[in-house]
Amino acid sequence: MRAPRSMKEAIRQELADWKLWLARALVVAAAVVAGLTVVGFTWLAETASGYFSALRALAWWAPLLATPAAAAAVVWCTRRFAAGAAGSGIPQVMATLEKEVGESERGLFVSLRLSIAKILLTSGGLLGGLSLGREGPSVQIAAGIMLQVRRFMPSGAPVGVHGLLVAGGAAGIAAAFNTPLGGVMFAIEELARAPERRSSGLIIAAIVLAGLVAVSAHGNGAYFGVIHAPAPGLDLLLPGLLLAVLAGIAGGVFSRLLIASLSGQSLDPFSRFRARRPVLFAAGCGLAVAVIGIVTAGAAFGSGYGATRVMVEGAGAMPPAYALFKFLATWITSWSGVPAGIFAPSLAIGAAIGNDVALLLYGMQMPALIALGMVGFLSAATQAPLTAFIIVMEMVDGHAMVLSLMACALVSYLVARAISPPLYATLAGFQLARLPASPEELPRSPE
Incomplete structure (x- = not known):
């Protein structure tokens, strides 16, 4: 058996691996961008909902015209320009993780273009008062942003496409709900079927970092306030x-x-x-x-x-x-x-x-x-x-x-x-x- 490395040798070897540090820097930067994007998406979605509420205040019958028009317009745009943006967004990320999806096919489900389309189309649905959430779409949005990192990754980097998709999707949940732990558990339970061991710490760091960006923007308060319940008996x-x-x-x-x-x-x-x-x-x-x-x-x-x-x-x-x-x-x-x-x-x-x-x-x-x-x-x-x-x-x-x-x-x-x-x-x-x-x-x- 090989003798364990000394602390000095371990530190020297860690600092000398520039590919590892470049990969870490890229993932951290992408996590910050993903978190900021979800924060911006949250603002846009809430602004759209606010405009719909103002329209409804003008006339009780306004939704009878606005909601059907918004639904039709959003579906037409989705089918015409971004078919992969339809639905929640979580199934698209899960599908991209399957082995049969190759490099040339990945853009059908997750891409930067689909992330932008998802932001605009989901906000358009809320502008019409449709009953939908922005958390599932945030998963596809953040995954699409995180996936762009692979273009700049050096060969032999410790984080692959699977890790980037898992980190991005879970970071979307963490930033959307202001729940970093929820994002980590979502990655484990729904996305990470075969996580890369060497990069698991970096993936979790990216998820938590995106959640912290949301906390910085929205404060550290509970998303739905504090529930005042006595100890259950x-x-x-x-x-x-x-x-x-x-x-x-x-x-x-x-x-x-x-x-x-x-x-x-x-x-x-x-x-x-x-x-x-x-x-x-x-x-x-x-x-x-x-x-x-x-x-x-x-x-x-x-x-x-x-x-x-x-x-x-x-x-x-x-x-x-x-x-x-x-x-x-x-x-x-x-x-x-x-x-x-x-x-x-x-x-x-x-x-x-x-x-x-x-x-x-x-x-x-x-x-x-x-x-x-x-x-x-x-x-x-x-x-x-x-x-x-x-x-x-x-x-x-x-x-x-x-x-x-x-x-x-x-x-x-x-x-x-x-x-x-x-x-x-x-x-x-x-x-x-x-x-x-x-x-x-x-x-x-x-x-």
Whole structure:
């Protein structure tokens, strides 16, 4: 056996490897750029939502015109200029990590051009009041930026394409939710199936750095405020179990609906019409979302961030059946074909389910049940229980409820598994169907 190196020798060898330090500098710089881009995207998305709210304040019927028009315009632009930007963005990143996707095909799913398109098209959907989130799109946006680093990497660098995609995608979650730990867990649970051992520390550093950029921009406050819940006791056991099962069923049905709607294989009249006239179908979906938004006094419009914060802070009541209406609005928005994430709407739906269960029990343990509903529905819809638990814990500063949140996420996940296959993995399989059948069919790389 070789004798261990001395500390002086180890330091000299570490500092002498210029390729290693160049790779580290490039990844760190790209992580900062990715974090700043997601911060800018957040500002643009919130500004777009603000303009829609101002339009709705001018006339209650304005969404009946604006929302269908926005949905149709966004779908037309997506199909015409950036087909790879449709949907959440997470399935595209997962598809890019598959072995059958080569260098020339990667631009179909992740590229700088698609990142720019994703920012503009998702913001356009929020400008029309569609029920969508920006967190899933942030994954594809940050991954596209991070992937550009490979152009400048020296040969033999310790970080490959897989590592850059994992770091970028997870950095998008960390920066979008202001939850660095959630980003790390998302990388482990959803993206990093075979992470590169030598670069795992650098990947995690990039994720955390992007999250810190978001913290610098938005402050270190919890995303949805602080949930004021007492230490959970036995009196929360049965309500919590009931809520976990209900959230698991709702999340499983939601996931199954999305898979059936987006597969393109359904034979129902709506799916056939969607295949023939996608832009007109999107306008019809926008009209349906507008009607739902008007019925709920505007609560079902947008990402659901405001409604969730109201419930978490106990600052107001939601319209009756808000959970059902938000569920339908989010499903219809995704079905329309616009670039749309589901994380934030899922949290709003889960919070509303928890709120309804608490009201059913005469207001008992309302703050705790709202937090459990958020983690339960998100875990069930995404089938990523660890990511859901950590994201919700960080967003509501719910460290006193760690075990309860973990248990709820696990129960809801197990219930959802019996109802639906994994959402993102299944949608990633649909993305792979876009691969050309022969080299002659390959498009020129959009990068």
